Amino acid sequence: MTTVLNVEAVNRSFGERQVLKDVSFSVGTGRLTGFVGANGAGKTTTMRIVLGVLGADSGTVSWRGAPVTRAARQSFGYMPEERGLYPKMTVGEQIVYLGRLHGLSAADARQRTTALLERLELTERAGETVEKLSLGNQQRAQIAAALVHDPELLVLDEPFSGLDPIAVEKVLAVLRERARAGAAVLFSSHQLELVERLCDDLVIIADGTIRAAGPRATLREQYTLPRYRIEVDGDAGWLRDEPGVTLTELDGAHAVFDLTPGADDQTVLRSALARGPVRAFAPVRPTLAEIFHEVIQ
Numbered sequence: 262m263t264t265v266l267n268v269e270a271v272n273r274s275f276g277e278r279q280v281l282k283d284v285s286f287s288v289g290t291g292r293l294t295g296f297v298g299a300n301g302a303g304k305t306t307t308m309r310i311v312l313g314v315l316g317a318d319s320g321t322v323s324w325r326g327a328p329v330t331r332a333a334r335q336s337f338g339y340m341p342e343e344r345g346l347y348p349k350m351t352v353g354e355q356i357v358y359l360g361r362l363h364g365l366s367a368a369d370a371r372q373r374t375t376a377l378l379e380r381l382e383l384t385e386r387a388g389e390t391v392e393k394l395s396l397g398n399q400q401r402a403q404i405a406a407a408l409v410h411d412p413e414l415l416v417l418d419e420p421f422s423g424l425d426p427i428a429v430e431k432v433l434a435v436l437r438e439r440a441r442a443g444a445a446v447l448f449s450s451h452q453l454e455l456v457e458r459l460c461d462d463l464v465i466i467a468d469g470t471i472r473a474a475g476p477r478a479t480l481r482e483q484y485t486l487p488r489y490r491i492e493v494d495g496d497a498g499w500l501r502d503e504p505g506v507t508l509t510e511l512d513g514a515h516a517v518f519d520l521t522p523g524a525d526d527q528t529v530l531r532s533a534l535a536r537g538p539v540r541a542f543a544p545v546r547p548t549l550a551e552i553f554h555e556v557i558q
């Protein structure tokens with residue numbers, strides 16, 4: 262992975278209210294980065310600043326190590342929260358038009374539009390005006406619009422909201438494909454279960470402050486409690502008397518326990534094995550929802 266987008270110490274206020282406070286994070290190529298936060302946390306404001314639609318009061322946004330230029334911005338794809346397709350233009354015409362605005366030749370714009378509409382299963386809707394589409398199909402058309410010029414950076418504000426599960430998978434497959442081809446993909450969401458499943462990297466924001474950022478796997482490691490799950494044959498009640506162990510759940514052969522700092526999980530495992538077969542023994546990893554609640558406290 263190469264880091265391509267760097268947001269550094271960005272501050273932004275609206276009137277007296279500071280909505281971004283020293284926001285810093287980075288986005289790499291070939292990865293899906295999820296930008297997570299509650300309503301009003303500052304995701305849209307940050308994305309607008311990245312795209313240059315809104316200015317920062319201080320701080321910098323750099324692309325491949327240099328301030329974002331107009332040319333670099335041309336190579337970005339953006340799906341804004343307020344969406345932005347013309348209701349009275351047909352889907353096909355519109356996407357071709359946007360491709361042209363981003364510098365594609367007429368032939369390339371048409372060819373990319375056809376391919377994308379096919380991928381997003383919108384081919385049959387190509388001749389319809391946007392206002393006639395269902396909300397889910399409008400959303401797919403927005404995604405096609407953001408992708409038409411093969412952007413190097415894709416910034417998508419809540420791209421999955423309002424999509425049914427099949428459309429989510431479709432859009433996800435297209436985004437993964439773009440990432441595999443070398444694009445950097447940043448998208449906001451407040452659907453934690455979805456983000457947990459989709460993202461390689463995470464940026465968690467609350468009240469305008471970045472609370473945690475990094476690869477999903479690293480964050481999960483970092484926020485892992487010294488908590489374990491064990492399944493044995495017979496009753497696991499003996500764990501009550503095991504040094505360093507605090508039981509949090511006991512259900513016959515199945516138990517969840519915490520270890521006091523310094524206690525060794527392998528000692529507990531050996532103790533269990535000395536009593537009989539062990540069917541499962543593993544650290545309990547927190548879900549993204551659990552990490553989120555912990556870091557936004």
Ligand SMILES: Nc1ncnc2c1ncn2[C@@H]1O[C@H](COP(=O)(O)OP(=O)(O)OP(=O)(O)O)[C@@H](O)[C@H]1O
Nearest residue numbers: 275280298299300301302303304305306307342451
């Ligand atoms: N143009 C503006 N003028 C005044 N306040 C604004 C403006 N834009 C955003 N805000 C405020 O900034 C804060 C952050 O808003 P932002 O839209 O960035 O949050 P968000 O994380 O994207 O939330 P959501 O998930 O609800 O879209 C909110 O309190 C919002 O009311």
